Amino acid sequence: MAAALAASLLNFVLGSAGGDAANRVTFEGLSSRFTDDGALGIAIRKVEAASLRIASGPLVVEVGQLALHQVALLVRVEGGRPRIERVEAASAELSGVKVDGPLPDAAARAAVQADPCAWTLAPLAAAEGTLRAEIVDAHLLFDANVKVPIRHGGVDFNEASVEHVGPDSRMGVSRMGVYVDAPNGRSYLYQFPSTPVAGVEYERRGALLGPWAVTQRGKLQLQPFLEGLLRQGRGHGTAGLTDPARQLFDRTSVSGHVQLGDGHLTLPGVEAEMGGSSEGRNTVRLHSKAVGRELTVEIAGLSVRNVVARVGALKGRCREVAGDVTLRVFVEGTQLRLAVTVPALKLSALHLG
Missing domain, CATH: 3.10.450 (Nuclear Transport Factor 2; Chain: A,)
Structure with missing residues (x-):
């Protein structure tokens, strides 16, 4: 029976x-x-x-x-x-596996912002990689090739390059935000809501005037910088981007890779431990033909342990998750959408309830 x-x-x-x-x-x-x-x-x-x-x-x-x-x-x-x-x-x-739907609206983002513990990005502390961008017919930088190395979880703008016809431009970070010093003057790509900003070492200036006065272009430590922005609710959408930067990104293609480190990861409703960086796992590859319209993120060899997920009153946990994941964020009409593709995924020791 x-x-x-x-x-x-x-x-x-x-x-x-x-x-x-x-x-x-x-x-x-x-x-x-x-x-x-x-x-x-x-x-x-x-x-x-x-x-x-x-x-x-x-x-x-x-x-x-x-x-x-x-x-x-x-x-x-x-x-x-x-x-x-x-x-x-x-x-x-x-x-x-395929997941498709709109990104959370402003009300959902506000709820995340209210939880200061919703973001912990420890794997960024040891991130290594390089980001490249090609800007076509850009008003700010002319036609340009941008290269931003990521070393030991940070960006040293002294090592970033912006190459184009004529004198090259330089990137940096001041108390106002992330900027580009081009031959026609300084333009800000991203403006900070307030200062000081976590994870930022601002530019240093000497006795001279103009762009030649900058002796150090500044640095960003990715983990505290991004955690701070996300906890303020500025990691979603385009808050902080200047209008010239928004126009610029529609003409900017992006590619690159970042090898994430190991450590604790906390996202809204999810906690996990990332591992396996010494074996090349959790390698993130990014590419976009127009970063202002779409961005694809591929995670090769995803490896996380001790996963705990919560959706409302429902709680689940899993000892290990391994596989490959592709995320695509894109604009459709006036809506920002997310598409997730998982060719294959393995999980062990699942518990739900």
């Missing part, structure tokens, strides 16, 4: 979970028993699913293939309806 009830409950839950009619799910090795307090415990040796499609408002999630191993569920029936109280699985493999 318990096994038949378990099968009926699983069919009911799957049918009412908001999935598409094309969803296909199969079970192997199903067994069940009632607990002392009347809940139904269900054990399944293997769960396989194909062509899953789940929509929640404007957010759409598609999964090509899903396999769960050694699954355990605890189900309670309340008011004639089943409620899954806990789900555990020894491991899971996913492939063909």
Whole structure:
């Protein structure tokens, strides 16, 4: 009786979970028993699913293939309806995952801003890489090739280069923001809301006047700088960008790579430990034909441990996640959207509930 009830409950839950009619799910090795307090415990040796499609408002999630191993569920029936109280699985493999939807609106961003602990970006402290940009017919810099090295988690603007016809320009950071000293004068790309700003070592000036007075162009330490902006709610959208910079970015292509370090990562609703940098894992590659309109971020060899995620009252955890992930942020009409593609992903020791 318990096994038949378990099968009926699983069919009911799957049918009412908001999935598409094309969803296909199969079970192997199903067994069940009632607990002392009347809940139904269900054990399944293997769960396989194909062509899953789940929509929640404007957010759409598609999964090509899903396999769960050694699954355990605890189900309670309340008011004639089943409620899954806990789900555990020894491991899971996913492939063909696609997520598409709009980025959070201003109200959601304000809620994140209210939580000062929502951002910890320790893997940036040891980041290594290089960012390159090509600016076509730019009014600020002429046609230009920009190179920004990232060393030991920071940007030293003395090492950044802006090459173009005629005398080259220089980038730097002052108390007002990040700037470019071009032959036609100084222009600001990003203006700080206030000073001092965490993670910034401002330019130093000598006795001369004009751009020749700058003896040190300044430095940015990525972890404290970006954490500070995100906690102020300025890491979303284009807050702080000047109008000339917005126009410039529509004509700017970007490429580059950043090898992230190891350490604790906290994002809104998610905590994890990144590791494996010595093996080349968690390498981020960026590319865009027009960074003002779209940006693609590829994470090769994603490797995170001790993942804890919260969505409302729901909490999940996972011992390890490994795979490759591609994120694309783009403008569609007046809306900023996010598309996530995951060719293959492996998870171990899942717990939900």
